[in-house]
Amino acid sequence: MLQTLAVSNYRSLYELVVPMGRLNLVTGDNGSGKSSLYRALRLLAETARGGVAALLAHEGGLASALWAGPARIDARMQRGEVPVQGQANAPSVALRLGFATDDFGYAIDLGLPVGGGSMFDHDPQIKCESLWAGPFLRSANALVERRGARVRRRNGPRWDVLDEHLSVFESLFTQVADPQRMPEVLVLREAIRHWRFYDHFRSDPQAPARQAPLATRTPVLSADGGDLAAAWQTIVEIGDPQALAHAVDDAFPGAQVLIQAHEGRLHLKFQQPGLLRPLSAPELSDGTLRYLLLIAALHTPRPPPLMVLNEPETSLHPDLLPALARLIIAASARSQLWVVSHASRLIAAVQEAPACHRISLHKEFSQTRVLGQGLLDAPAWYWPTR
Incomplete structure (x- = not known):
């Protein structure tokens, strides 16, 4: 550490x-x-x-x-009595x-x-x-x-x-x-x-995370999230599927994430109560997609010695931030975490952890x-x- x-x-x-x-x-x-x-x-x-x-x-x-x-x-x-200037022997x-x-x-x-x-x-x-x-x-x-x-x-x-x-x-x-x-x-x-650094999760219509990746075991989510479905299924098979399902339910009560295989590729489906069919990755809102990416990153079956999250609150609804804080706190038991944030609600929730060191x-x-x-x-x- x-x-x-x-x-x-x-x-x-x-x-x-x-x-x-x-x-x-x-x-x-x-x-x-x-x-x-x-x-x-x-x-x-x-x-x-x-x-x-x-x-x-x-x-x-x-x-x-x-x-x-x-x-x-x-x-x-500092008092403005002399101009800011360099030294002769810099x-x-x-x-x-x-x-x-x-x-x-x-x-x-x-x-x-x-x-x-x-x-x-x-x-x-x-x-x-x-x-x-x-x-x-x-x-x-x-x-x-x-x-x-x-x-x-x-x-x-x-x-x-x-x-x-x-x-x-x-x-x-x-x-x-x-x-x-x-x-x-x-x-x-x-x-x-x-x-491991996560700071550039795209959520636009052409975002890599909205595509269907090849069906190959992926214990580490890529930096751009393009292998989200593969990383998710890897956690289900060799990681902690109960913690994964709990993280989804904590943020979206009653929701489930399903992975379906078709012609050698994996497709992520998001089922919520009240919907007659699950939503595919291209249909997800920016905030939902980014939150699922954070869940996959923080539940990796191969925890790194250091994981860095740069402004993970981007595109998330404020109501999701307490759940994100719980997700981060739980992941800190497996890896040393470095979280950069300016969201007051997330900061307040993460600070409740005894292990939190605020800089x-x-x-x-x-x-x-x-x-x-x-x-x-x-x-x-x-x-x-x-």
């Missing part, structure tokens, strides 16, 4: 260290930094899949993702991301290439990476260190250099995750690759901060040096 998430110099997240619990509820006003914190978590996930540079490119490149304010904001700037450009789990910690430092001469000079370079044992990095618990193209691994009291020719555009996870030489890197990479974000002089977190309240955290 993730214990700490740390972000530095990313959009409005100039320096943020956030403690995490079993069920994390991220809230805040519009523009407070919820989406930035969510994107930072996605960037960390992409380090294990080799897509961190591509994801940053989709955001406009590293230069547009960096913190745009000064390296230090003093009291006179630190080097660095977008830093990291986390700590129960067993390991990891941090990555991304910067711009030095020199030039390539059409890809705007691609971020990995300046350094570090993997350690324990809640935060110290010289005594570092296990793997990477500086530019050079990587070394601790071997008792000494360090062994394993490679000096790494690509500076790819992380450790995609280059040296070797079960013999680098078992720690492999273990952490596989854990990150199992993180309220707000802006102070354009910097995202955790509400109520003082200098001594944040978890201990140290970034690796270049």
Whole structure:
């Protein structure tokens, strides 16, 4: 389970260290930094899949993702006595991301290439990476260190250099995750690759979830929900069909979901009291379809170590939010959950869970901060040096 998430110099997240619990509820006003914190978590996930540079490119490149304010904001700037301005000896450009789990910690430092001469000079370079044992990095618990193209691994009291020719555009996870030489890197990479993100469930007439998928076992619902019927039937056969049926009845009293097979494809049918025939997936309202997608995602027979839901209340009727909160709370017993929401009714219901850890974000002089977190309240955290 993730214990700490740390972000530095990313959009409005100039320096943020956030403690995490079993069920994390991220809230805040519009523009407070919820989406930035969510994107930072996605960037960390992409380090294990080799897509961190591509994801940053989709955001406009590293230069547009960096913190745009000064390296230090003093009291006179906050009072408006002097203009906001940079420092003469500003630190080097660095977008830093990291986390700590129960067993390991990891941090990555991304910067711009030095020199030039390539059409890809705007691609971020990995300046350094570090993997350690324990809640935060110290010289005594570092296990793997990477500086530019050079990587070394601790071997008792000494360090062994394993490679000096790494690509500076790819992380450790995609280059040296070797079960013999680098078992720690492999273990952490596989854990990150199992993180699951749900934030783009479409419900328009051409939405993938309205189509009939192939009849193949699907223990994990896809990110776009295109295999909803297959995932649902998989839960019925190898998961917890009673919990699945209860989740439907909790939100839509008396309703049932049926899966029918025809010519190698699966068709979802939604039967409600008072209707003479069940509704097919193309006939469902946007809210009903999205809620069924959330039920399937949260009842997966293969729970991930971390599941992230970004504004799951979208398109849902307010009366469905208490049932959604119960669904989320129940799923947190199987996976660590990260839920980003601005729906007050959902927030109030999720907060009733004893395991709920609320992270309220707000802006102070354009910097995202955790509400109520003082200098001594944040978890201990140290970034690796270049």
